[in-house]
Amino acid sequence: MTVTPRTALTIAGSDSGGGAGIQADLRTFFANGVHGMVALTAVTVQNSLGVQGFSEIPVDVVTGQIKAVAGDMGVDAAKTGMLATAEIIDAVAKTLDEVHIGRNTSTPFVVDPVAASMTGHALLREEALEAIRAELFPRATLITPNLDEVRLLTGVVVTGPSTQREAAEALLEFGSEWVLVKGGHLDEGQDCVDLLSDGTSWIELSGPRIDTRNTHGGGDTMASAITSSLAKGADAPTAVAEGKRFIERCVAEAYPLGAGVGPVSPFWRLGGA
Numbered sequence: 492m493t494v495t496p497r498t499a500l501t502i503a504g505s506d507s508g509g510g511a512g513i514q515a516d517l518r519t520f521f522a523n524g525v526h527g528m529v530a531l532t533a534v535t536v537q538n539s540l541g542v543q544g545f546s547e548i549p550v551d552v553v554t555g556q557i558k559a560v561a562g563d564m565g566v567d568a569a570k571t572g573m574l575a576t577a578e579i580i581d582a583v584a585k586t587l588d589e590v591h592i593g594r595n596t597s598t599p600f601v602v603d604p605v606a607a608s609m610t611g612h613a614l615l616r617e618e619a620l621e622a623i624r625a626e627l628f629p630r631a632t633l634i635t636p637n638l639d640e641v642r643l644l645t646g647v648v649v650t651g652p653s654t655q656r657e658a659a660e661a662l663l664e665f666g667s668e669w670v671l672v673k674g675g676h677l678d679e680g681q682d683c684v685d686l687l688s689d690g691t692s693w694i695e696l697s698g699p700r701i702d703t704r705n706t707h708g709g710g711d712t713m714a715s716a717i718t719s720s721l722a723k724g725a726d727a728p729t730a731v732a733e734g735k736r737f738i739e740r741c742v743a744e745a746y747p748l749g750a751g752v753g754p755v756s757p758f759w760r761l762g763g764a
């Protein structure tokens with residue numbers, strides 16, 4: 492019998508090295524049994540040693556991709572990753588309203604506010620941070636910043652549980668339904684504790700801190716695992732808990748590739764590499 496899987500749309504950039512960006516999103520959707528679709532925003536030139544540069548896709552081509560798939564195939568959940576410019580962010584926000592994706596619609600929408608690679612290369616033009624706060628966060632079911640992105644977006648430097656909560660409160664002011672403040676980049680502690688909140692519920696998700704240098708694409712992979720669960724009908728706390736379990740295994744099984752930072756691995760879900 493033919494079964495059509497649930498669908499998820501990623502609006503994000505390409506990583507020529509295949510470990511982050513749309514490549515991470517698509518392999519995560521695939522590993523979770525979800526049909527992945529893409530609105531490409533930018534093409535990065537990168538390998539395991541870092542990002543050498545990028546070129547953005549014309550705005551009408553970005554929005555055209557979203558309208559094309561939403562109008563025909565349908566989208567069960569969507570996420571954004573690298574959006575590159577304020578112009579792209581503004582146009583994506585308007586288009587999501589047109590195709591009824593985002594909070595207050597029946598299609599959940601995850602915003603991973605990608606600002607820079609772990610090697611410190613900017614993936615967003617500077618003026619675009621304000622567009623992410625003003626245009627995307629109010630439309631988001633969930634936002635998933637890491638600690639560097641939290642600092643850029645709110646000025647809050649997270650050093651432990653109380654500042655993590657302060658950051659979550661500051662981020663919720665921008666209007667998303669839920670915020671996940673990921674603690675993965677905190678140095679202290681044996682565990683990696685993420686904080687999820689909608690302003691009423693405060694949920695701590697704790698997992699082991701895994702010692703590896705190969706964490707490329709970790710943020711994208713977690714956000715797209717969460718998006719996969721949302722596409723299959725999970726509520727936000729369930730989807731985040733499932734996403735965290737997924738990324739833990741992906742980090743534990745991350746592999747070296749190239750001379751720099753290797754990618755996290757979703758292959759375990761498929762029965763190994």
Ligand code: PLP
Pocket residue numbers: 503504505506511512513535542572573605607608609610614706707708709710711
């Ligand atoms: N390249 C693209 C296209 C991305 O979307 C991202 C992260 O979202 C990166 C690179 C950076 O990945 P990392 O933070 O693992 O270096």
